[in-house]
Structures are given as C-alpha cells and as structure tokens.
Amino acid sequence: MLRLERLERAYVQGPRRIEVLKGASASFFPGETVALLGPSGAGKSTLLHIAGLLERPDSGAVLIDGIDCIKLSDKEQTRMRRMEVGFVYQFHHLLPEFSALENAILPQLIAGRGSAEAKTRAKELLGSLGLSERWDHRPAQLSGGEQQRVAIARAVANGPKVLLADEPTGNLDPPTAERVFEELLKLVRQEGVAAVVATHNLDLAARMDRVLRLSDGLLVEEEVAVVKVARR
C-alpha cells in the first residue's frame, strides 16, 4: 500500500549539513495504524512530508499502490496527493471562513466529486466523529478537540489510501487527546486507510498496531509490548 524505500534527506544550513534521513525504509498496510516515535528533531515531520509528497527526498522511493511517486511529474504528484493521501497536522489548518461541513466538503469538490455526494460523505464522517451537531460551526466556534476531528474528517474525505498525522493530538489536553485519538483509530480501521501517526505519547503509541522509531535516520521496528512496559 505505502512503501518507503531507502529514503535519504539532508539539509544544508550554512556550513553545516544535517543528515536527517539516512536510508529509512518501511511498509504500511490498509487499516493498520503505525506510531512514529522519535525525539524532537529526529526527522518525523520530514519523513511524513516526503511520504505525503509534500517534499522530495534526495534519494529513495515512495510507493503508493506500487507507483513510484517520486518519479511522477508535479501534476501527477498533485493528483496523487489529492486522491490518495490525507494529512493531519498538530494545528488543524482548517479554513477559518468555512463551516465544519464545508471544510470536509471542499477537498471532495476539488477532487471532482458532485456536491450532493460530497455533502453526504462529509456528514457521515463528521457524524462518526461525534460532530453531528456541529456542522455549521466555523473552526473558531469549535473546541480544540472538535477542530482536530474536523481536520481528520477532511483528511479522509476523499478515501485516501494513506493517512499521515503529525502529532495530531499534541496540542490537546490529555483526556481530549485520548478521545480524539480513539476516534482516529476507529475511523482508520473502518476506512481501511494505512495510517502513520507521529507522536511523543507512549500511551497512545502503545495502542497502535505497530511502532516504528526514527533513530539516527533509520526506521526501526519496536515491539508494542516493550513500549507498553516503557510507559509505566
């Protein structure tokens, strides 16, 4: 479904060259949730941006459904990103002038879906995230947890193969983070998306199907059981 192959990425800052990714590889499967752990600066965001075709690696491949996306033209990459990839950030990045419903409808219209169908889909998603009463609220009228739920609905609205979430609950208080996270997992399993979630929270990581740690530029598989012990 999603395969990252030997990704390398370095940044040059003045005289310094920082090698962030040094050959990171991993595979992600439909309906599976994978935690991406690593200290701040380890390269989690860089990895997610490359996987989401928002940034190009220096070398390596990003395969979505067997298609090597790095080799695609900009136009084809844009299409791929729109149809097959959903992104959730730490801060919701919703459009402030639009309602929750409109925020979940818009990406579908851009992708060419009819407005009635897009509306039905958006309502369904917001409903399953517990937001049926909040459709017509703008982001500023929603709580942090509700904003992130809308961002999640928007990210999966086009039925992507891949959901990439960069510390999606990092900005929420613990009980809210917990609930939003549970709903994210439920939705991912229900939709059959391959989800990669960067987080610092070991409690949350331990509840995902697999845990990968970004360590010295490489992705290392970690036993979920070990993460569970470490969080005590």
Ligand code: ADP
């Ligand atoms: P994380 O998300 O794990 O905190 P990042 O992927 O944001 O890590 O960053 C990894 C490293 O790459 C950091 O040292 C960061 O300073 C550096 N970095 C990230 N983006 C850029 C950039 N656009 N230019 C220069 N350095 C960058």
Ligand code: MG
């Ligand atoms: Mg980051």
